[in-house]
Amino acid sequence: MKQTTYIQAITDALDEEMARDESVFLIGQDIGLYGGVFKATKGLQDKYGKMRVIDSPISEVYIAGGSIGASLVGMRAVPEIQFADFITPAMDQIIQQAQKVRYRTGGEWWAPVTFRVCCGGDVGGGIYHSQINEAWFVNSPGLVVVMPSTAYDAKGLLKSAIRSNDPVIYFEHKRLYRSVKEELPEEEFLVPIGKADIKREGKDATIISYGYMLHQSLKAANTLSEEGVEVEVLDLRTLLPYDKEAVLESVKKTSRAVIVHESNKTGGVGAEISAFISEKIFEYLDAPITRVCGLDVPGVPFAPPMEHYYLPNPDRIVDAVRELMSY
């Protein structure tokens, strides 16, 4: 059985979409000749040429804005932001143009751009190569924000993102590139944007997570199962617009909710999900909604013990669920 890694799933999705639709092109730093710093675009420049896999100068504003401009005249751009930490200059174009262009033109124009953003910690990347800044984008209606946790979702979501007529911020977690793999269907498949996925069923509590932390949550669920606590693990997959029905349905069933994400807590996705649950189904809850998140500090610190102290881990997730169970 052929196992496909998360990063290979990304490469395959790009390849398939470029073969299927000649308006799809890639642009980014080191993505052509070098095949990407993580090799996500390996082989694609040889196959599709230098003007469909463009090695850009170190120019994040242009990588984003040029992609948007090209998309306005019929292209489907897939720019790569090498590290999520470096997306800040591109924010100007992502927010002022990609997010707003459909709205500010009354639906006349739109920007079908998929920003592939490599993110995440637990790789010793230090303070400028580990960030996940998904909350900035989740606070920006008009953008779609997705973050796959499996090879299947990585491929299916990327293909859906490229075909969408909306700008999509596609966060891919570098810790998962080669550590996660599975057998994928031979035939083509898509994963719908806006749909969460139950990665493990349970009845006692719901963990809502995404990305790398989804895997840490599954580990925690295994430990808890040995103690007789059956946890449901809901993979959000799409962070904006997120699957509100799936969140409510699961928490109604379990009456307890823990939200786990790697980025810092204050003003994060967990705050939104938590507020939403309590606004809608407060009477179903048997315990307070809890968050297990990264620390409220400016970045993921470098020294390994400090980085591990920053990151949520299965033990912290287990502790949070135990606390809810005994509330």
Place this chain on the structure above:
Amino acid sequence: MAAATKKTSKKKKDVDHPFTDKQLLEVYHYLQKTRLMDEQMRKLFRKARFAGTFFSAVGQEATTVCPAYLLEKDDFIGPSHREIGACITKGITLKEITTQIYARGNSVDKGKSHPCHYGRKDINVINPASTVASQTVLATGAAMAYKIRGDKHVAIGFFGEGGTSRGGWHESLNFAGVHKLPAIYVCQNNFWAESVPASLQAGVKKFADRAKAYGFPGVTIDGNDVVTVLKTTKEAIDRARAGEGPTLIEMLTYRWYGHSEIDPADYRTQDECDLWRKKDPIPRFEKYLMDEKILSRERKEGIISEIETEIKEAIDFAEESPYADPEEALTDVYGENYG
């Protein structure tokens, strides 16, 4: 400038250019239309007939009308907020302009953006964002798309000299230089970025010199001389279409009024304003047309009367048009249904 222009008009005594009398008259028409419309909008704002503000381009018309006049329908323009002339010339109707300014429900944006953010997709005019020179990045991206596809279209980015200080502007021109993109960069140097003088904007005296850093030509011209603007822009467009790469054209001009109608522009001297009013591009061009017997007094009156009627109809149309239902605020967020 490498591309040679073909001479098709013979009778010009002292000005050598390739444009026909008919073309020059059309340009004159668009210049007058832009001027008269602009002055009307200023008056209406001061009568509080619409909200927000208005960004007058009076004095700068040649710099936007002439480049837009030379484009084909599918060519792209990325205007800024002061490019009413380019928008009108590319094909945006006066009714589209008034309903946009009045933020009515039948405007292209349904009232969601801001006055002076005109645009329309079928003629490739992107409605601007307010972030200065932002559309220059988009125009460069459009030019990149044309290069990828092998299309013969070109893209123009319009901006003021102040916009040339922004990072995205430099990143775009740099990229355009690397790939010889079919782009034309029109810098309207009106000497003031809102209240900041050009001397505080850049260490170079000529903004066109910025092109040297990106490996393509930059030229500085009199932006109030219609024929010069037409000629120079045509050469740049021809170069771009021939695959020879971008050109930066710095056009020296002046905005007569404030940055917007709420700016008294008291940072400038009266002498400076008076000097530039004497360089008004429209009477200069008009005199040329009359000297060359291309335009007569009667023809001029006819053109102006026709424009005034169209403006009045456009204003009446906007004033009679309702706002969109407030719940329209909830639409146009996404193109797909993710529910």
